[in-house]
Amino acid sequence: MGITRRMLFLLGLLASALHPAPTALAGGHGGWKAGLAKVVITPERPMWMAGYGNRTAPSEGTLHDIWAKALALEDAEETRGLLITLDLCGIDRDFSMGVRREIAHRHEISLDRIVLACSHTHTSPVVGSNLITMYPLDDEQRKRVESYTELLGETIVGLAGEAIEDLSEVHLSWGRGEAGFAVNRRENVQDRAEELREAMALKGPVDHDVPVLVLRAGDEVRGVVFGYACHCTTLSINHFSGDYAGFAMMELEREYPEATALFVAGCGADQNPLPRRSVELAEKYGKKLAGAVKRTVKGHLRPILGGLQSAYGETDLAFAPVPDRSHWEREAESETFAVANRARAFLGRLDRGETLPGSYPYPVQVWRLGGLTWIFLGGEVVVDYALRIKRNLGPDTFVSAYCNDVMAYIPSLRVLEEGGYEGETAMIYYGQPGPWAEDVEERVIAEVNRLVRKVGGGPGS
Ligand SMILES: [Zn+2]
Structure with a gap:
């Protein structure tokens, strides 16, 4: 018996029933x-707080709690991803790799599908060795940082498991709002920000987009993930808080009582919320950001259909030529x-026979959720990167x-060449041996491009 056209049609139907398109x-x-x-x-005890080098005492209380939050996603093919947001200034490579590897091991999720994202709030505790060069810690404070870091790692691993246990069907959609309080801090005098804004005289590149990922079960909002490219530095007080991002998440969780709100910082390394330095302003910016999210949730959202593709890579970012021993001997007297x-x-490292590193393994991660390309960059990234990436990849980024x-x-090449804090002197506080080499921007962009193509995205896709 030969295979008829009708049999081929029926076989086709059977095959599509066995392998349904996710959208169906x-x-x-x-x-x-x-x-x-x-x-x-x-933290339950007073701890040294992160982000500023001029604090002279540990924390004195809590303005509002800081949080770790986890979103587990699973597509129709049962591919899982985990985004964990942390109301913290920063985390170091050893801590992050340890936690991500443990989650990968316990929950059988590959590293490229696990992201730890910091809000960069400057009213959070010091964690691990992040920015450790700039804090005058005594032995007791050092021990507190160590024990907090250890407990935090265990807490995050446990939290990942809880999010996975909570998996249930959702509609996933995506949209973009706007909020205008981020000001390019390299191009504008901080104390004149209000006056400059009034005069329409603010200068420099900014990224005022508020990307929003919405998770709904029926009509109910179960989760919102939102971003903004601006330093979490409204506050410099000695009380723990999530700064404006913390206020925004609180506002959104009040608005959607069944939802968890997760903030992911954008490329705001050269952006400050201006004016700043009062709790009222932090709350005001939080409400502005939450307002942009709420309008987006109510407005035009695009459904995310299709699955999760992911890629992770590390590219060696070279430092400018590292000075010799005599340079460090002079600086040790500073x-x-x-x-x-x-x-x-x-x-100390040179005395132990070690050499100072000539490069750093810089992490880039990309998720593709249906038609949305989501790029996760390490470090404090200046706004030029987000603008360049979105200009080339289009609005679903x-x-x-x-x-x-x-x-x-x-820094971008522009900021590196200009020098100043973001291009040069911040490297001291991060304990790195000098500024990046001039190809820093091209190396980062090349890695982004490589990974975006790997997950099926890319310019014009
Ligand atoms: Zn910063």
Whole structure:
């Protein structure tokens, strides 16, 4: 008996029933499942606070709790991803790799599908060795950082498991709002920001997009993930808080009582919320950001259909030529604490016969959720990167920074050549041996491009 055209048609039907297109599943929800979990990570004891080098005492209390939050996603093919957001200034590579590997091992999720994202709030505790060069810690404070870091790692691993257990069907959609409080801090005098804004005279590149990922079960919002490219530095007080991002998440969780709100920082390394330095302003910016998210949730959202593709890579970012021993011997005598501290650490390494590193393994991660390309960059990334990436990849692009490892600022070539804090001197506080080499921007972009193509995206896709 020969195979007839009709038999081929029936075989085709059978095959499509066995391998349904994800978009055709269960009433058009795209086959997505999501699970959410959150836990307070506010230290129980006074601790040294992160982000500023001029604090002279540990924390004195809590303005509002800081959180770790987890979103587990599972597509129709049962491919899982885990995004964990942390109301923290930064985390180092060893901590991040340890936690991600443990989650990968326990939950059988590959590293490219696990992201740790920091909000960069400057009213959070010091974690691990992040920015450790600039803090005048005594032995007791050092021990507190160590024990907090250890407990935090265990807490995050447990939280990942809770989010996975919570997996249930959701509609996934995506949209973009706008909020205008981020000001380019390199181009505008901080104290004149209000006056400059009034006069329409603010200068410099900004990224005012508010990317929003919405998870709905029926009509109910179960989760919102949102981003903004601006330093979490409204506050410099000695009380723990999530700064404006913390206020925004609180506002959104009030608005959607069944939801968990997760903030992911964008490429805001050269952006500050201006004016700043009061709790009222932090709350005001939080409400503005939450307002942009709410309008987006109510407005035009595009459904995310299709599955999760992911890729992770590390590209070696070269430092400018590292000075020799005599340079560090001179710097060890500096009256500036961080300069001398870094030099002493390097001299110790040279004494032990080690060489100072000539490059750093910089992490880039890309998720493709249906037609949305989501890029997670390590470090404090200046706004030029987000603008360049979105200009080339188009509007369905979500660019996040401070992810997986906050090892340094990542200046564009423009900012590197201009020098200043983000291009040069911040490297002291991060304990790195000098500024990046001139190809830093091209190396980062090349890695982004390589990974975006790997997950099926790319310019014009
Ligand atoms: Zn910063």
